[in-house]
Amino acid sequence: MDIQQLKLMAGRVRGLLEQSKHTIGHNQSLDLIAALPGLRNWPEVQAFPDRVTACELDATSAGRLGFRLKRKFDLNLTPQAILGHLSPSASTNTALAPQIWPTGPQPGIYVTDSQEAIDALLANYEDATDGALIYAERAGNHWEGSIDLGEGGLWSSGLWRVPSGTxxxxxxxxxxxxxxxxxxxxxxxACLIAQGAGHRVAVLIDTPTPEAMFEDVRLIVRSAQPEGEDYEAALLGSVSAEGALQLRQPFATSRPVLAQVPNVATPDAIPASVRNQLANALAGKTSGLLLFGSSEIEEHSAIELVAASLAMTEHAGPAARIMPRHRPTPAKDWLVPQAIQQLPFLPSIESAYAQGYRRMIVSPHYTRAELMKQFSGDVLFISGTYGSVVDDVFMRFFVAGSLKREEDLLSSVLAILGVAYAHGSHGRESICDLYLPDRAKVVVPAKDDDLTQFIQDGRVVRWQDELVQLLGEGRLTRSAVQTALKRNRHVADFLSSLS
Structure with a gap:
């Protein structure tokens, strides 16, 4: 047995559980199938490939899987029933020519970013096969001759039993x-099904960069395939506007040279009280995390500060903005300063990195903290969130992901700037809180309370000092501060201490 076969069987187990009203994810199915070679989870499968090679699909290995299914899902299956479900002879079709549309395009993966192309393909397939069934997710489930796969149908074992070429x-x-x-x-x-069952798979892609669609598909597939496997061989071509499955050789080409975007950013939005210190701290820095927070509730938090930082980090090379998610209202993606609007809007950190970008604007709410940590040695990340106190700003970067140790990310931080805004006698005033790491302090505390204190002790500008100065000069009143910063839990206590 090899790892690819094990992955195929993980998909069949997932389909089996769905038939029993147990919905699991892809990673959970991989952990379950690790029972066949007698391993606890998928990381052990990757760590001990010799155990996989030595494993045979027999009553003993099926019994181990049956025990795990019983323990986790209270599902009683005999080893013989499991063998019948997992046996390649029962679920794969290895005919030399596809059974459906034998003279049609080669089985494999074909991609497009056009729903109209998919609709044309469905019509062509229906004509060529005299109405053969189509198995489709949302991109094709509206077709009269299609069977809806739903969200998890791609892992259904039934797809391995339908005629090849489907x-x-x-x-x-x-x-x-x-x-x-x-x-x-x-x-x-999709690659495993195309290769293992001999099906034709049309994939509809929704991407902000259709010109890089093929390269990004290849990037994703390469990142998924284990060493020694070749899922990439399943990537064959595109779906044309006329609905034809067309071979594309090569499927993906080399990435183009990065275009130099003129810098129109200025540092003016960075408050004057911290501008020079922040600029000096960033001089020559080309990797790490630059975090901003603002007390103002906006569609894009602290975006003016983020835009201003582009002027301070131009030495780090071309910048890109990462698309955090697909919004119901896409126009909101462009409610940002001109300096950010003109940047390439790319689908992921991984894609931007593959294209050569090493300065990226990301959203903490949709970017896994462990991913930022992974790339922070090579990439300068710039990000904004809600918050005006540096320790609060930092902790908001753990909304997404599963990084367990906040201190692991803090060691990559170049600066944290929180800015509170209030209106006073001279107009809009800013109250800054600036953390700059002391590289001499190489040990970052692990406990949350100690970590908070560590960040507070690392401030070179404190919001308390700035507030006292503004109050003393009469530029702000206490009532104005309390109104503007009512969400800041620290302000009321601090003002009381001044009485």
């Missing part, structure tokens, strides 16, 4: 940071 329609797959991993899982399974 058309599967997958998607739309969203290319954005929030969906990148789930899109990878679905593309991986």
């Amino acid at each position: 058309l599967l329609v997958v998607g739309p797959l969203l290319f954005d940071q929030q969906s990148w991993n789930s899109t990878r899982d679905r593309l991986e399974m």
Whole structure:
């Protein structure tokens, strides 16, 4: 047995559980199938490939899987029943020519970013096959002759029993940071089905960069395939506007040279009280995390500060903005300063990195903290969130992902700037809180309370000092501060301490 066969069987187990009203994810199915070679989870499968090679699909290995299914899902299956479900002879079709449309295009993966192209393909397939069934996700489930795969149908074992050459329609797959991993899982399974069952798979892609669609598909598939496997061989071509499955050789080409975008950013939005210190701290820095927070509730938090930082980090090379998610109202993506509007709007950190970008604007709410940590040695990340106190700003970067140790990310931070805004006698005033790391302090505390204190102790500008100065000069009143910063839990206590 090899790892690819094990992955195929994981998909069949997932389909089996769905028939029993148990919905699991792709990673959970991989952990379950690890029982066959007697391993606890998928990381152990990858760590001990010799155990997989030595494993045979027999009553003993099926019994181990049956025990795991019983323990986790209270599902009673005999080893013989499991063997019947997982046996390649029962679920795969290895005919030399596709049974459906034998003179048609080669089985494999064909991609497009056009729903109209998918609709034309469905009509062509129906004519060529005299109405053969189509298995489709949302991109094709409206067709009269299609069977709806639903969200998890791609993992259904039934797809391995239908005649080879059957058309599967997958998607739309969203290319954005929030969906990148789930899109990878679905593309991986689509490749396994195309290669293992001999089906034709049309994939509808929704991407902000259709000109890089083929390269991004290849990037995702390469990131999913284990060493020694060749899922990429399933990537064959495109769906034309006329609905034809066309070979594309090569499927993906090399990335173009980065275009130099003129810098129109200025540092003016960075408050004068911290501008020089921040600029000096960023001088020569080409990697790490630059975090901003603002007390104002906006569609794009602290976006003026983020835009201003582009002027301070131009030495780090071309910049790109990462698409956090697909919004119901796409126009809101463009409610940003001109300096950010003109940047390339790319689907993910991984895609931007593959294209050569090393300065990226990301959203903490849709970007996994562990991903930022992974790339922070090579990439300068710039991000904004709500908050005006540096420790609060930092903790908001753990909304997404599963990074367990906040201190792991803090070691990559170049600066944290929180700015509170209030209106006073001279107009809009800013109250800054600026953290700059002391590189001499190499040990970052692990406990949350100690970590908070560590960040507060690392401030070179404190919001308390700035507030006292503004109050003393009469530029702000206490009532104005309390009104503007009523969400800041620290302000009321601090003002009381001044009485």
